[in-house]
Amino acid sequence: MKKKKKCFSSSSEQKEDRLTSLPESIRNHIVSFLPIEDTVKLTILSTQWRNICSCLSNLKFDQSLLKNKTELKQRDFRNLVDRLLINHDNSNVTKFSLSVRVDPEVITGLHINSWISFALKHNVQDLYLGLLSDLYLGLLSGQVDRLPSALFTCNTLIALHLCGMELQLPTVIYFPNIKTLKLDCVKFFDERFTEIFLPRCPALEYLSLIGCQFFFLTSFTISAPNLKVLVFCYYVTSKLEVNLSAPNLQWMEYNSICKLNVSPETLRSLTTAKIVTYIVLYPMSMVTKILMGLCKVTTLSLEGTAIELLARDEALSACFPISCSSLTHLNLEMRPSKDHVKVVVLLLRSYPNLQSLHIWFQTKMESTNISDIKAYQKSQEFSTGSNILLINLHHLKGLICKCISKDFVAKEAEIWSAEAVMMSQIKMKSYSGDTWVMME
Secondary structure: OOHHHHHHHHHHOOOOOHEEEEEEEEHHHHOOOOOOHHHHHHHOOOHHOOOOOHOOOOEEEHHHHHHOOOHHHHHHHHHHHHHHOOOOOOOOEEEEEEEEEEOOOOOOOOHHHHHHHHHHOOOOOOOEEEEEEEEHHOOOOOOOOOOHHHHHOOOOEEEEEEOEEEEEOOOOOOOOOOOOEEEOEEEOOOOOOOHHHHHHOOOOEEEEEOOEEEEEOOOEEEEEEOOOOEEEEEEOOOHHHHHEEOOOOOEEEEOOOEEEEOHHHHHOOOOOOOOEOOOOOOOOHHHHHHHHHOOOOOOOEEEOOOHHHHHHHOOOHHHHHOOOOOEEEEEEEEEEOHHHHHHHHHHHHHOOOOEEEEEEOOOOOOOOOOOOHHHHHHHHHOOOOOOOOOOOOOOOOEEEEOOOOOOHHHHHEEEEEEEHHHOOOHHHHHHHHEEEEEEE
């Protein structure tokens, strides 16, 4: 019995040695994936783990994870953050993430700024700050009057992500090394945003602007010579006009009610483009001009009312088909109408090396200024045996069509049947209730 006990003890000690004998940098990296509350619990394991929190390089504080959002729990969260930051040594902090709800009683703007200042003093490279709102409880986050001025001149920052706040810009802004900038639901009341913020990010490669509000702006200019990825989603007002100049842009998602002007060199550099538009809010030629400028694109998505805008562009037939041999993947959102199918025909003839075609059929008429919608819909119906799509698609390897009714799929299957012979696989999906129906 004693020998077994001794053997068991030896095995236990050996396992413990494997854990505690790891280099501090490796232990730090492993612990960085744990919630900060669990990390604190690790400090009671042994003396060698007691100070693990004092040298963490990845700090993530998320108040939304609190199951009980009472004032007491919020104070516990505040005290936890304070204690960990006070006990942290002088080592650098690579990532600092803070998701918190500001209120005048427990967590104020002074707390937020002191925590952000800590990260800046420890040479943070990746910073996230999100102000939480609990809409279900009717609780909106308070605001921070001003973020630390040192944030806007931090030379160690490589990635900055701000969410859910009103941002007041200081006089001096310069981010020499920022490559990734994400702004979600941020309100700007300073009309100098495009003049003193974006131009002061010379190394910017990734820009995401989602749900932001730009008050007092009528023109929004994005000029970034090193920008490679752009995500722009804006639905507040159609009065804003967006001008884009990024000669090295490779990937773009534009989902907005604003007019978009893209420089020719930007269009020539794109390899992936997603355009989501909204009817009657654009010049009819906007999408046409964008498509004509694309020459290196491999993946293209046209959603919302982009096909409708093309159908209404009187100059479309004179401009198309074009020749873009680089495109291999095409995603479209369209209506089952003659005008839309004619546009698709022109697009397919423009992309001779297309390999996959993904179509989402709209079964409801989008907002339009056509007076007699019923008569228009009747005029757009297909007759039996329509051969409008008899074109060569020998490169196409797959077609996926989605809609919301079985009868509609059967009708569209007839329209596309002329192409079925030309493809190695055709999949058509319809959505009825909670069941997807596959037709092959």
